[in-house]
Amino acid sequence: MITEHVYELLEQETWEDKIKECCQTENPDDPKGCDCCYDTWLEELKGVKTRYSEAEEQAKLLAAELAFVSDRRNKLKSWYDELTKADELARQLCDQIEVFIDQIGKVSSNTRLAVKAIKILYCMIRDFYMQIDLIKVRYDYLINCIRCLNEPALAPGTGVVKCLEEFGKKLDVVIATRDELIKMVMTAIYQAYRIRKK
Secondary structure, three states, X not given: OOOOOOOOOOOOOOHHHHHHHHOXXXXXXXXXXXXXXXXHHHHHHHHHHHHHHHXXXXXXXXXXXXXXXXXXXXXXXXXXXXXHHHXXXXXXXXXXXXXXXXXXXXXXXXXXXXXXXXXXXXXXXXXXHHHHHHHHHHHHHHHHHHHHHOXXXXXXXXXXXXXXXXXXXXXHHXXXXXHHHHHHHHHHHHHHHHHHHO
């Protein structure tokens, strides 16, 4: 049986053939060394490093973009917060202005009524002093008549004449108040008109 089978020798690969599988043909001008597999690994390492550098650069760009977007978002948020506060303050200010306008309306209404009342008061004072002037004219007429009569019973400082003289003094005091009182009334009217115009 042993003799029936003829054994053929297997073709064995030489070490050089294995190296040729692993290595590329060497350039004589640029020898890479004796370990061709190591050189191939170095080439792969260079490729991996290149891809890593590209990925790292892309990550840096994305990080920078994220920082920029975050900074912009923070600025917009702070602007929004400031605008919200400004809006709240504006509402409070508008409420205060509405109260102020309401008070101005009341003051204006009151000043209008005050002007009207002062005008009525002025008319009453004017009428009062016109009556006083008429009384003064009649008083002067009466005193002149008494002096013209030249009666000893109607001598100055005695009896009825003394009462008339006292009345005349009081009348002069009342007439003297007219100018000051009218000045005050006119000042009040002027002030009320100024308040109403504002």
